[in-house]
Each structure stands twice: as C-alpha cells, then as structure tokens.
Amino acid sequence: MANRRIRPERAYEPKGIDDLDLRILTELQTDARAGLAELGRRVGLSAPAVADRVRRLEETGVITGYRAEVDPRALGFPVTVMVRIRPAIRELQRIAEIAEEVPQIVECHRMTGDDCFFFVMHLRTVAELEPILDLFTPYGHTTTSLIHTSPVPRRPLPLG
Amino acid sequence: MANRRIRPERAYEPKGIDDLDLRILTELQTDARAGLAELGRRVGLSAPAVADRVRRLEETGVITGYRAEVDPRALGFPVTVMVRIRPAIRELQRIAEIAEEVPQIVECHRMTGDDCFFFVMHLRTVAELEPILDLFTPYGHTTTSLIHTSPVPRRPLPLG
C-alpha cells in the first residue's frame, strides 16, 4: 500500500513529552491492558519508570481514559446510525442536552458548517430510530445515515 | 437531567451473554486497566472466574480491543476535522483505500445517503488539510467541518 503520510512543519510541539512517552502511548493505544513490566520491556525501561510516566500522562490529561472496545452487533445493537443536525432556531444548547440524555448516543460533536452537530448511536432495532429523531426535530433538521461498514475502524493517533 | 431512555422490544437478544458478562463489560468499557481481582470484587466473582469470562468475550469477538484514549490537542494535533464524501464516479473502493493510507484519519465509515463516506482526522495544522483533501477530490465531492467541541465525548454502550 502507498504511504500517503504528509509531514508538515510542526507548528505545535507538545511540551514535556519525549519519545519514550510517545512509545508508551503507542503501546497503550492498542493494548491498554498491558502490564507495567511488559510496557517497560517493550520500550526499554524498568517497571517503576514506566509507572511514573504513565501516572504523569494520566495526571496531565494526555491519557483521558482506558476503554474496552466492544462489538455493538454482538451485544444486540445491530443498527449504527450517524445523524447530522441543522438547527432551525437558536437552540444549540438544547440539542447538546438532549444528545447527552439519550444513552444510545455514544458520541456527539459540535462543528462548523450548516450542520452544527453530528452524533453516532447504536440501536437494537430501526424502530428505535423514529422516537429518538423526534426528540430533535423541534430544534432543527436532521439528516440520518445508516453506517454499513467501517473501511477504517477506529485506530490510534500516529505518534512518533 | 431527564431520562430519555427508550426501551424497545428486544428484537435481537445476544446469545450466551448473561448479566455478569454485561457487568464485566460495563466495567471494562470505562476502566480497561482494572485487574481481574478488582473486576471480581466489583461483580462478585473470583479472579479465575472473571478471567474465564473475559477470555471468552475476547475469543468470541465481543471485546474487540483495549485502548488508551488520548487527548489529540495535548499531543500536538489541535485540529480535528470531519469530512464527508459524495463520490462523483464509481470509485468507492478507491476512496476507502486512500482513507486507509492516510495515518491522520483515525476512522472512516461507509454509510447510506448521498455522502457515502465520512471520516475523522486529527491534524497538526490547518495547512495539512488541503493536501489531504486533494487526495480525495479526484474521486468525489468533499464537505469538511472543523470539530470544535464534543458535548458528548465518546462513552460506553448502555448495557444491562
């Protein structure tokens, strides 16, 4: 496969993070359950040294959490949907609040453009879609797309 | 906050997964580094019993991975972009291939609607945007939005 990596001038170099940190983060991004001793082996550090660095990365907000990723289909959520919303009136905050309150919505983002928000949700049936969309229609116009496949499933940030 | 949970008939009940599994998955979705003994304490099982269940959930594809989540801004990627693509010609496969080859793209999905794909990427500068979009323009029309905030940051599937 071709390599389409584009390397810009680095306009924004993170402070206080060195190559060893980046290697630890690369490991943890794909194998969050690796032990500290194991991480130390992979990057060439002792376990206590790795423990210190991981703790610092957590405390400074570089690492925001550790999550097991699950297959929604295997858990009874075969329908994945992406919804964009173009607010009809000045009710942007309301839209964010409703998204927060619907547990099927696993992420919601505010963005530039005509469509101010988009969110992704996992549903047990398509019948769930209508009542959820109806929560938003008072505040804007929705555009709904069913997600079929993921040519690039969620993957780590390219560090180092 | 109001509870907008909508409970449909469960058209699709996952087989071979019981409440204990769901509780383990709930824990791992927010705390993937929790030890087996700790997990056992939380769900009322011994460590070996938890180990068996976690191994089974991994082997059956329910758990697809464990990832540390990082803050792109803290790592020198202050620009997050969502791009939709409406293919101009029958080059759907080509678009998926290019997305795969651009490391800044952390996820890409195929969906229904006029815009067949959307992807999300993290950039070091806005200057990176143009050359990446130019990789796709031969194959379709792109719509680009900068993501400002995330009213609902990535959160677990609501299990149980």
Added chain:
DNA sequence: TATGAAAGCCTTGGGCT
C-alpha cells in the same frame, strides 16, 4: 532512573456444586 523487599496479583490445577 534503578534496585531490592514486601504486598498483592495472575495463573494453574484440583475439586465442588
């Protein structure tokens, strides 16, 4: 950052319900 000791954890095997 590495070392060494103590505490706690993971794994394995065996036996129970």
Added chain:
DNA sequence: AGCCCAAGGCTTTCATA
C-alpha cells in the same frame, strides 16, 4: 459448565540510593 480455593511465580509498589 461454571465456580471457588490454594500455591507458585510475577508484578507492582515503596523505600533507598
């Protein structure tokens, strides 16, 4: 099957340099 218990070997942690 699925779970618990117990023992050996590792890991993690904390003190110290």
